[in-house]
Amino acid sequence: MGLRVQHGREVTLSYPDLDLPPGAQLAVTGPSGTGKTTLLHTLAGLLTPQSGEVRLGDFNVTAASAAGRDLFRRRSVGYVFQDFHLMPGLSALENVELGLRVAGTANPRALAERALARLDLAHRRHHRPAQLSTGERQRVAVARAVAHGPALLLVDEPTAHLDRDRAGAALELLQGTASELGATLIVVTHDPLVAGALPQRLDLSAGVRG
Numbered sequence: 001m002g003l004r005v006q007h008g009r010e011v012t013l014s015y016p017d018l019d020l021p022p023g024a025q026l027a028v029t030g031p032s033g034t035g036k037t038t039l040l041h042t043l044a045g046l047l048t049p050q051s052g053e054v055r056l057g058d059f060n061v062t063a064a065s066a067a068g069r070d071l072f073r074r075r076s077v078g079y080v081f082q083d084f085h086l087m088p089g090l091s092a093l094e095n096v097e098l099g100l101r102v103a104g105t106a107n108p109r110a111l112a113e114r115a116l117a118r119l120d121l122a123h124r125r126h127h128r129p130a131q132l133s134t135g136e137r138q139r140v141a142v143a144r145a146v147a148h149g150p151a152l153l154l155v156d157e158p159t160a161h162l163d164r165d166r167a168g169a170a171l172e173l174l175q176g177t178a179s180e181l182g183a184t185l186i187v188v189t190h191d192p193l194v195a196g197a198l199p200q201r202l203d204l205s206a207g208v209r210g
C-alpha cells in the first residue's frame, strides 16, 4: 500500500496499491525500466521501500527485522530469476537441495527429489545445468523455487529464452504448480501470451516514477 521505492537519489518509483487474495495469479507488464523487477524485489523483501508496506497474510514484510525478512523469504517466497541463477558446478538435485539446506528445511534431499519429480525431471537430477536444455534448466529453477512450498511465487520473465511452444508449456507449468501449492503467483513479463493467460494484470506502462 502506498509503495514507494528509491534507487539512489535519481530514481523513485511509486506503485499503485495492490491487494491480492491467496492463490491469485497476476502478470506485471510495462516497458523496460518501468520498475517491474524492482517491484518483485520489494515484494520478496530484498529491497526496503521508502514508504508504504508489503504484507503477506498477517506478516508485515516491511516492518520486519532483517532476520525476520530473511526467514520470510526462505519459508514463504519462491523466486524464479530470468537467468535462473543455478550453480553451474552442482547437479539439478544439488541445486534444489542447496536452497532447502540454507533455509534449514527438514529432509532437504527428499523434498528436492519430490520437487524434481513433480516437474518431470527425476531422470535428469544428476545432470549439471550445462548438460540440460534451456527448458529443463528453467524447470530446475522452478523446482528450486517451489520445493519448500512457498505462499508467494515470484517469476521474472519466464518465457524470455523459450520458443512459443515451450513458452506455453512453461506458463502452464507455473500456473499449475502455483495452483497445486495454493500459492499466489506474480509474473513479470513482456510476453503478451503470458500477460493474456494470467487472470489479473498490473500494467506499469503509464509509469510509476516520482
Ligand SMILES: Nc1ncnc2c1ncn2[C@@H]1O[C@H](COP(=O)(O)OP(=O)(O)OP(=O)(O)O)[C@@H](O)[C@H]1O
Residues within 6 Å of the ligand: 007, 008, 011, 030, 031, 032, 033, 034, 035, 036, 037, 038, 039
Ligand atoms: N540498483 C539500482 N540503482 C539505481 N537505479 C536502479 C537500480 N535498479 C534499477 N534501477 C533503475 O530503476 C528503474 C526500474 O528498474 P527495473 O529493473 O525495476 O525495471 P524493469 O521494468 O524490470 O526493466 P526491464 O524490463 O528492462 O527488466 C530503471 O530506471 C533502472 O535503471
